[in-house]
Amino acid sequence: MLKWWQETVFYEIYMPSFKDGNGDGIGDFKGLLEKVPYLAELGVGGIWLTPFYPSPKVDNGYDVSDYYAVDPDYGTMADLEAFVAEAHRHGIRVIADMVVNHVSTEHAWFKEARRSQDDAKRDWFVWQDAPNNWESFFGGSAWEWDEPTGQYYYHSFATEQVDLNWANPEVEREIWKVFDFWLDKGLDGFRLDVINNLTLTQDFMDNPVADGCQRHIFDKDQPGMMAKMAEIGARIRARGDYFTVGEISSDNLAEIERYAGADGLDVTFNFNFGSVASRDGIIAELARMQQVYADGRMPTLFFGSHDMSRSWNRLADGREDVAQLLAMLMLTAHGVPFVYFGEEIGMADFVPESTREMRDVQGIYAYELALLDGKSEREALIVAQEKTRDKARAPMTWPEGFSDKAVAWIGEVTPDFARGQRMFAFYQALIALRKTADFCEPGYREFEVDGELLTYVRGDYLVCLNFGAAREMENKWGDLTEVLANRHMVVDANRVVLPAFAAVIFKI
Numbered sequence: 001m002l003k004w005w006q007e008t009v010f011y012e013i014y015m016p017s018f019k020d021g022n023g024d025g026i027g028d029f030k031g032l033l034e035k036v037p038y039l040a041e042l043g044v045g046g047i048w049l050t051p052f053y054p055s056p057k058v059d060n061g062y063d064v065s066d067y068y069a070v071d072p073d074y075g076t077m078a079d080l081e082a083f084v085a086e087a088h089r090h091g092i093r094v095i096a097d098m099v100v101n102h103v104s105t106e107h108a109w110f111k112e113a114r115r116s117q118d119d120a121k122r123d124w125f126v127w128q129d130a131p132n133n134w135e136s137f138f139g140g141s142a143w144e145w146d147e148p149t150g151q152y153y154y155h156s157f158a159t160e161q162v163d164l165n166w167a168n169p170e171v172e173r174e175i176w177k178v179f180d181f182w183l184d185k186g187l188d189g190f191r192l193d194v195i196n197n198l199t200l201t202q203d204f205m206d207n208p209v210a211d212g213c214q215r216h217i218f219d220k221d222q223p224g225m226m227a228k229m230a231e232i233g234a235r236i237r238a239r240g241d242y243f244t245v246g247e248i249s250s251d252n253l254a255e256i257e258r259y260a261g262a263d264g265l266d267v268t269f270n271f272n273f274g275s276v277a278s279r280d281g282i283i284a285e286l287a288r289m290q291q292v293y294a295d296g297r298m299p300t301l302f303f304g305s306h307d308m309s310r311s312w313n314r315l316a317d318g319r320e321d322v323a324q325l326l327a328m329l330m331l332t333a334h335g336v337p338f339v340y341f342g343e344e345i346g347m348a349d350f351v352p353e354s355t356r357e358m359r360d361v362q363g364i365y366a367y368e369l370a371l372l373d374g375k376s377e378r379e380a381l382i383v384a385q386e387k388t389r390d391k392a393r394a395p396m397t398w399p400e401g402f403s404d405k406a407v408a409w410i411g412e413v414t415p416d417f418a419r420g421q422r423m424f425a426f427y428q429a430l431i432a433l434r435k436t437a438d439f440c441e442p443g444y445r446e447f448e449v450d451g452e453l454l455t456y457v458r459g460d461y462l463v464c465l466n467f468g469a470a471r472e473m474e475n476k477w478g479d480l481t482e483v484l485a486n487r488h489m490v491v492d493a494n495r496v497v498l499p500a501f502a503a504v505i506f507k508i
């Protein structure tokens with residue numbers, strides 16, 4: 001018996017960029033509600049919403065200042081509830097991003113904690129009299145001097161994102177309340193942000209530095225993390241049929257997979273696969289995942305998110321056939337797929353042309369660090385354009401526009417509606433096929449890699465994905481009926497002729 005999430009195609013929505021419903025240029029729950037029928041037509045069964053809680057938005061909502069409310073930019077609690085009800089009415093479940101590694105420095109808990117060294121909330125955060133060498137994952141020291149109380153506080157990301165002290169059981173108890181609150185609101189699970197950064201050893205050893213680059217050894221994946229992950233997974237499962245997906249800040253398969261399964265979270269994001277810089281390693285990585293997850297656990301499958309360049313640019317080189325090849329892989333392989341909004345219409349990256357157009361703290365940090373490094377403004381801009389996560393955060397290109405009154409909060413990309421329609425139809429067909437039992441069952445019947453050609457059988461379907469030049473393949477199956485393809489194939493009793501970047505599903 002499969003769990004609902006094992007049969008679900010998820011769709012990630014970056015809150016401020018999906019659809020503006022009230023004309024202020026920022027995406028919101030009213031806009032989301034309008035677009036539920038669109039998502040139902042696409043066929044997705046789950047939505048992951050990026051953070052919608054009140055936040056000063058230093059890191060676009062990943063700096064939460066109140067866990068129990070909705071940010072006014074996105075609407076009201078009633079708007080959220082109306083959206084969730086509408087999604088459920090269309091058979092779509094909704095999971096929420098949970099950011100529990102850190103809070104905004106504007107959070108009431110931190111304001112209390114920095115009143116004095118003796119404050120009751122002081123130990124909810126991590127304080128030291130002298131900093132060690134740890135760097136923040138955004139660059140620069142991870143320690144910030146707090147003048148009034150004469151100690152440094154720890155922030156593994158931006159200065160305004162202060163880490164919670166998970167060694168304190170009061171923190172944990174409060175976070176369980178947060179989970180309960182949102183499950184009671186009708187949400188169907190959580191995407192847990194940078195979850196392997198939760199626990200810290202208390203000896204604060206300096207991280208090793210090699211070639212001027214710090215290796216994050218003592219500030220993530222610390223002893224006790226596995227047990228903590230198991231506890232989080234178990235607590236949420238004990239409440240009912242909910243889903244948890246963890247963001248593990250790593251692209252190493254061994255580090256990622258160990259947190260997924262019955263003794264951890266349901267699944268973890270496979271950045272080893274989804275965030276690769278080029279498509280060269282994709283087949284080999286999928287082959288490794290096929291072995292590691294042969295025990296019935298599921299990996300995640302995705303090629304895009306709000307934290308990386310869009311797959312259209314990064315992996316498909318702006319080619320529709322390659323984008324469709326990637327979509328076919330993502331939606332037919334063994335795993336839980338996550339479509340990133342706009343990917344289904346072939347949206348391209350947004351490239352900020354100046355710092356004025358930049359919204360992402362990571363890009364702005366990179367710019368400032370490059371200037372401090374002695375680079376020119378022009379050179380710093382190039383560094384920032386590479387680092388910025390704004391690329392994938394441009395508003396969705398709807399035929400009627402993203403907002404009917406205002407200029408969007410971030411620059412828009414030029415739409416290509418004809419391409420959008422072709423891509424949408426292809427995704428829709430793939431998602432419809434995915435719902436058949438053949439593609440939900442764990443594992444593969446045959447999994448073969450022949451150079452740049454990957455073939456596998458799932459249920460009664462043969463999937464052929466050609467990541468290289470045109471070639472022929474022996475027909476070992478005999479009767480092949482083409483079900484879906486991105487290019488025209490020639491098939492006879494002995495062979496299949498596959499054009500470059502061909503992707504095809506045959507019924508066997």
Ligand SMILES: [Ca+2]
Pocket residue numbers: 020021022023024025026027028073
């Ligand atoms: Ca709005």
Ligand SMILES: [Ca+2]
Pocket residue numbers: 101156163164197198199
């Ligand atoms: Ca932490």
